[in-house]
Amino acid sequence: MAISVTINGEQRDLNVDPDTPLLWVIRDHLQLTGTKFGCGIAQCGACTVHMNGTPIRSCSMPVSAVAGQQITTIEAVSGPEAEALQAAWEELAVYQCGYCQSGQLMSAVNLLKSKPTPSDTDIDQFMSGNICRCATYVRIRAGIKHAAAQLATEVTL
């Protein structure tokens, strides 16, 4: 069955089973491997992508349910929030193994868009669906705050 999905701005017509999770369409059919498989049941957040700008767990979203929607993955996420976060992640060496970090960043982008100066509680609540087995949570929080501060400076200038 052909399903049409717009991924990273490009319309893709896919001949896949409609119950195939979006994650595996992204990874196996489109060879975009930045979005990770961690649990398959929306419990770890490693597979987080944006649907029309909102974070979703792609492992538990059948591709048929996102037909016609705009999907963005880590490979194409852009804008001031994404750039500030990616820079902060490198500057503060936020990641360790890095396997969860695509998902962490995709969630963090949305957090900063909805709340430009989040508190620790805001961060903990918003990011609670993204697990990091290396436990880099303290640096994730610092990275988000660093990016927020950078964005605030840019706005002021």
Place this chain on the structure above:
Amino acid sequence: MQFSSGAHAANKADPSKGLEANAFVNIHPDNRVILTIKHLEMGQGTYTGLATLIAEELDADWAQIETVGAPANPEKFKNLLFGAQLTGGSSAIANSYSQMREAGAAAEQWQVKAASITVKQGVISHAASKRSASFGDMAIAAAKQALPSTVSLKDPKDFVLIGKANLARKDTGKTNGKAIFTQDVQFPNMLTAVVAHPPAFGASLKHVDASKAEKLPGVKAVVTIPSGVAVLADTFWQAKKGRDALSLEWNSPTADISSPAQMAEYKKLAQTPGLQARNDGDVAAVLGADKNHLIAEYEFPYLAHAAMEPMNCVLQKTAAGVEMWYGCQGQSWDQAAVAKVFGLAPERIKINTLLAGGSFGRRAGFTSDYPVELANIVKAWGKSAPVKLVWTREDDTQAGYYRPAYVHRLAASLNSKGDITAWQQCIVGQAITGADAKTVDRLSVEGAANLPYAIPNILVEAHNTYNAVPVSFWRSVGSTHTAYAVNLYRRASPPRQTRSA
């Protein structure tokens, strides 16, 4: 300081490609310095740490350094503490410290011979003539020179990288989706394998009916292997649906075990004399004379590693033997184990070491369980397309190789000043090393047998137990339970001199 340069190897035949100074340092004419890192990067920062050691002595600019994981080659890349190519025991920096510095120093001195030349941040300068060159400028000329026979290492007071905060990590691509983990390996004709494992440890396959699975779209083969039944398909989702469509019957495990029964058995054993790991003085006499000594028991459950990236591996049969791609933590062990499956010599198993999405000890194991599982799949299938074995989260959690379950029983006696005069600890659990019933498992008693406190009478004993649950290294191994039990006990019965005011 002068050292013989043990790290260098013969230069490669084609100098136009730059200076392959030794197994670890490759200087390209385009000024990139590519370092081969012999330890698995699983998040602990070994690409950054080992690169720091080399870059320090090479006097390279940090920005020109790139890293790549070392392939399986125990002769070149063995862990100098273990004698095998293996990452573990928190030993990556310790065993590499001099070796990597010597490799960096050798590469620098190969390029730069005259004493009047200085090197700083990747720039080679001759002050008298005010000339300078980059590493890349010198790479081709250096490749035609003879190897330096000895190298000098820096005085630590001159370090500019070692011991300094250097936050620019060398395991890059982790913020833009470009880093390649095992899960991300793609080949045009690659199949994905998903395996149905027995539902209990010690159970075995009785019967499989694969007729429904074989008819599903994308499913290419169903093969029976020692660890279960594998479904090979074009994509993961097709392979998983194939596995779900298998009709399976399993033989029950030969021995029935449960956690409560196991803990009860362990607690009984903990009250009996075990294998002596340490026996200083006369614990029995001191404890026997102290009617008030506190006895405490601690139970530790099995623990799964739960790395973010569930276990996986890619393998292809080639004309030369076998080629593999994965976050390999024990190249020496895996090479030997996979070679055995195929009846090949270990050096014919080529392993490309990729980044690992965590490990916590899981990717190193005496049985090389998941690489061997994939080897068995490919052997049973018999074809030469690459196959990626993917475990689901459930597979990963249920597969075992846990930190063993343990019971610790502790007793101690204090004198009137509050000093500990006698200390007894008995540890009951499975031996990761597979030690027999007469041999102390050094990993079970690690952190207990070497208790650092000055206590005149110490008795540490252990009982090895045996069952079908597979156990293996988990993070700091023995100390994850021994240090915990020791410190819980100290808090339960604190010697007076250790109490805070």
